[in-house]
Amino acid sequence: MDISKFTSRKFLLVAGLVLAILVFLATFPIYGSNSAVGVWIIIMMYVILTVSWVMFSGSTGYMSLAVAAFFGIGAYTAAFLYPRTPGPLLPLPAVIIAGGLVSFIFALLVGLVTLRLKGMYFAIFTFGLSVLLYHIMVFYELQIQGFRGQRLTPITNQTAFYIVLVILVLTVLAAYLIRRSRLGLAMQSIGESEDAAAHMGVNTTMVKVITFAISAFFMGAAGAALAPKWGYIDPTVAFNMFYSFMPVLMAVFGGMRELYGPVVGAVIFAYTERALRLRFPYQYMLAFGIVLILIIIFLPGGLTGLVPKLQDKLRGVIARLRKGGQSEQHVNT
Amino acid sequence: MSILEGQGVTKYFGGLAAVSNVDFHIGQGEILGLIGPNGAGKTTLFNLISAAFPISSGEMRFKGHKLNGLKPHKICRLGIARTFQETKVFANMSALQNVLVGAFFGTPTHISGTDAAGEATQVLEFVGLPAMSMTPVKDLTLVNQKRTEVARALATKPELLLLDELMAGLTPTEVSESMELVTRIRDRGITILMVEHVMKAIMGICGRVMVLHNGEKIAEGTPQEIAANKKVIEIYLGVETHAGN
DSSP: OOOHHHHHHHHHHHHHHHHHHHHHHHHHHHHSSSHHHHHHHHHHHHHHHHHHIOOOOOOOOOOOOOOOHHHHHHHHHHHHHSSSSSOSSSOOOHHHHHHHHHHEEEEEHHHEEEEOOOHHHHHHHHHHHHHHHHHHHHHHIIIIIISSSSOOOOOOHHHHHHHHHHHHHHHHHHHHHHHHHHHHHHHHHHHHHHHHHTTTTTOHHHHHHHHHHHHHHHHHHHHHHHHHSSEEEEEHHHOOOOOHHHHHHHHHOOSSTTTTHHHHHHHHHHHHHHHHHHSSSHHHHHHHHHHHHEEEHHOOOOOGGGHHHHHHHHHHHHHHHTTTTTHHHHOOO | OOEOOOOOOEEEEEEEEEEEEEEEETTTTOEEEEEOOSSSSSHHHHHHHHTTSOOOOOEEEEEEOTTTTTOEEEEEEEEEEEESSOOOOOOOSBBBHHHHHHHHHSSSOOOOOOHHHHHEEEEEEEEHHHTTTTBGGGOOOHHHHHOOOOOHHHTOOOEEEEETTTTTTTTTHHHHHHHHHHHHHHHOOEEEEESSSHHHHHEEEEEEEEEEHHHHEEEEEEEHHHHHHHHIIIIOOOOOTTTTO
């Protein structure tokens, strides 16, 4: 078989698919209902959080539960820069970038101190970080500000949709470029054997801190985009631990080997949750728990881990059909 | 001329001196063998040279540069590469990707993607592995995993290569092939320090041998001198006896 033809056809297929999805999303607010637009904002938010979580944790194997922390920092940055009274201090795009930057810098500082922690200790630390920030904001609002919550200048679902879409595209693009770059190779080698990576000249601390911060940028930007959509945030909304756990589940559900795995996982997970939870709350959660357990036991590669397996099976079947009866006899003996 | 010199090199783990006041030197272009019983401190000495952990006291100089306090990736970029006793390959990556890590990050200068790929392909051929194979390294045989480690180390363009029990667990044929590989590496102008229990390899290719016991250097000399050294025989090599005597 001509390999270059195959790869270029595959490339065209992927490019066409990506374009179709983008066109669908970009035109969705025109014909979709306001509530459907709202649902897609949440779905895209989860895709951003999951893809940026995988960007760092997927390859290095450092399990971060700090998504809620970075999301919340972004949300609060937006609350301070885009308040209802006295009105916005900065234009909206600048607010989103600021939300990402504050998270980025915070992750850089935290990373420098803590990325020497390994395994469970890193997970527990990042979990603690999210909880700590929640309590700091509760303390700030009740003891210093004097009342709970922040009001923001609200934006329409349409505006929020397009902002989140732009962040989504940039997140996936960044994840794609990092995967293909030498930074991606370095992270992969750290995930495989951090000792060996260091002895092969990889500055492991710097690689980890930089990617931790890049992933935090997108989480913070997402928080900064969602806060004005809600119009009101408080620590419970902004630093909700759900934001830390869901990306992990979505990534495991979708599979982390390929870039599209976390995307698929997040879309299916978030969509079914939105669509079914309100109608069948108990049945839905029950079924979802079971599905998740089955996937972890039988599909450690996640949903998209099935694709190469099916391809292998298909190739096997085709090869057998081609060889005809002779090989069948061989198989039977 | 010495490429690496150590003076009073000492490492404590708690109260235990794993390496104790060892003076050593490695000459440019030689193959120096490091032998001794298990627990003698051979791998610890490797770990001190490659900065896997900090030295307790003493100092080491590589081409005149003081190594104390440097991080492992700096040591590698200075020109000291290593392999591991328990292979530490990047198990789920292909041999080429393994070696690319060394080619991209192991040298002090920036290298383009094309050059890194060329370099990686070339060292894989040198150690006798197919460069195009996409098989994850964890699915390779032990000898090929070890060759991947050697190739990965060579891709960092070292001047000094530390080989930690390259021959352990290999068949006699593979040992001969590996001995030949080590000689070819030396012929490229790379100095070699090797820890080894396979005496055939030590006797066959080392120009000089150093013996550690309980963290201390007890002997040093040509393979012939070491083989005849009473203390070394007593502690490590053992006296030849015949079954049935």
